[in-house]
Amino acid sequence: MRTGSNLPAVGEYNQTLVLDLIRRSPEGLSRVELSARTGLSAQTLSNVTRRLAEEGLIAEAGKVISGPGKPRTLLKLEPRSRFAVGVHLDPVVDTVVVVDMAGHVVAHEEIAPQGEVPAAQLVAAVATAVDDILARAGIDRTLVLGVGVAAPGPFDPRGGRLLDPPLLPAWHHVNVRDDLGAATGLPVIVEKDVTAAMVGELWFDRSDALSDAMFLYYGAGVGLGVAIAGAPVRGRTGNAGGIAHIVVDPLGPVCGCGSRGCLGVSIEPRTLFAEAGYDPATGGDSRREVDRLVRDAAAGRPETVAVLRRAGERIARALVVANNLLDVDEVILGGPVWERLAGILGDAVSARVAADPASTATRAIEVRRSLVGADVAAVGAACLMLDGAFAARPARMMIAL
Numbered sequence: 001m002r003t004g005s006n007l008p009a010v011g012e013y014n015q016t017l018v019l020d021l022i023r024r025s026p027e028g029l030s031r032v033e034l035s036a037r038t039g040l041s042a043q044t045l046s047n048v049t050r051r052l053a054e055e056g057l058i059a060e061a062g063k064v065i066s067g068p069g070k071p072r073t074l075l076k077l078e079p080r081s082r083f084a085v086g087v088h089l090d091p092v093v094d095t096v097v098v099v100d101m102a103g104h105v106v107a108h109e110e111i112a113p114q115g116e117v118p119a120a121q122l123v124a125a126v127a128t129a130v131d132d133i134l135a136r137a138g139i140d141r142t143l144v145l146g147v148g149v150a151a152p153g154p155f156d157p158r159g160g161r162l163l164d165p166p167l168l169p170a171w172h173h174v175n176v177r178d179d180l181g182a183a184t185g186l187p188v189i190v191e192k193d194v195t196a197a198m199v200g201e202l203w204f205d206r207s208d209a210l211s212d213a214m215f216l217y218y219g220a221g222v223g224l225g226v227a228i229a230g231a232p233v234r235g236r237t238g239n240a241g242g243i244a245h246i247v248v249d250p251l252g253p254v255c256g257c258g259s260r261g262c263l264g265v266s267i268e269p270r271t272l273f274a275e276a277g278y279d280p281a282t283g284g285d286s287r288r289e290v291d292r293l294v295r296d297a298a299a300g301r302p303e304t305v306a307v308l309r310r311a312g313e314r315i316a317r318a319l320v321v322a323n324n325l326l327d328v329d330e331v332i333l334g335g336p337v338w339e340r341l342a343g344i345l346g347d348a349v350s351a352r353v354a355a356d357p358a359s360t361a362t363r364a365i366e367v368r369r370s371l372v373g374a375d376v377a378a379v380g381a382a383c384l385m386l387d388g389a390f391a392a393r394p395a396r397m398m399i400a401l
């Protein structure tokens with residue numbers, strides 16, 4: 001349990017700590033309960049909750065009678081007191097969401113990627129999409145904390161600038177943080193999409209029990225988001241989580257790196273489509289290819305059933321190898337391609353993870369689906385903005401002191 005400090009210098013930390021506890025308790029918490037959970041004195045707690053109420057972040061919401069003494073006033077989050085925008089830059093479709101303080105998605109838009117146009121035009125299109133979605137949702141701009149952008153890496157070590165993501169050629173060397181910040185007038189955070197997905201999952205886990213976990217993100221590309229002790233792992237340069245070259249099938253397709261059967265190339269929708277004997281789809285929208293695979297497998301087409309079964313084994317091997325390294329509590333699967341495959345492959349992947357002879361796990365590995373859904377990277381990027389402003393992390397207190 002995280003506890004507070006009664007020293008005046010850590011007032012801001014206490015504020016984030018109390019707000020985080022209230023956020024995770026939709027039914028509300030009384031000051032007595034908050035005091036017990038944080039170790040803060042009644043006086044400090046009273047000051048903290050007053051400041052939060054003054055900023056409109058929490059409100060009193062009725063009284064409860066519990067045992068003798070006077071009824072306790074419940075404090076609840078004001079979800080619409082602040083908002084954050086999340087943007088996911090993706091080769092197939094760019095997603096823009098607005099989330100409120102509770103992490104609920106209050107608006108969602110998809111914009112078709114612009115193709116090969118100058119960087120300034122790309123940034124302007126995203127800025128327009130941000131303006132439009134806020135206007136349509138009727139959100140006061142002064143309540144918007146900022147824009148979180150999720151994108152496939154790699155990033156410049158100083159952050160904010162995309163280097164050369166292979167699936168996003170038009171965005172090469174664009175400084176998303178500075179350029180989009182200038183175009184929108186809002187603070188911008190840029191995060192690798194797999195890390196953003198992990199953040200989204202942490203934010204939605206109200207129990208605060210999600211501690212050591214990994215998130216296999218399966219979209220146009222594949223990557224691993226990692227959380228240790230409840231915090232996302234970014235690595236030194238924000239580029240952690242590259243698992244595309246883990247060999248998962250020694251008889252699999254040849255990868256650009258020279259190996260055979262790397263995870264990325266082995267579960268790429270285009271690869272599965274070709275392995276199942278279809279002609280390449282036109283238009284490059286992998287979602288249509290995946291939908292066809294799912295449809296035909298459900299109808300019992302033997303080649304498609306075999307290809308998806310093998311894809312499940314490949315995914316399971318990657319999860320096992322990663323878990324052998326990290327030894328986590330929870331394994332989460334998500335991303336737009338996985339959301340389409342989960343119904344038909346979820347159980348097979350779980351069973352294969354449990355049976356894989358490469359596993360060194362000493363207890364059952366629980367594999368589950370993302371709580372957030374297909375937009376997890378965009379939602380997670382928005383949650384980064386909320387997180388940056390409000391989540392209590394002891395590490396931040398150490399910096400502040």
Ligand SMILES: [Zn+2]
Pocket residue numbers: 244245255256257258259262
């Ligand atoms: Zn490779």
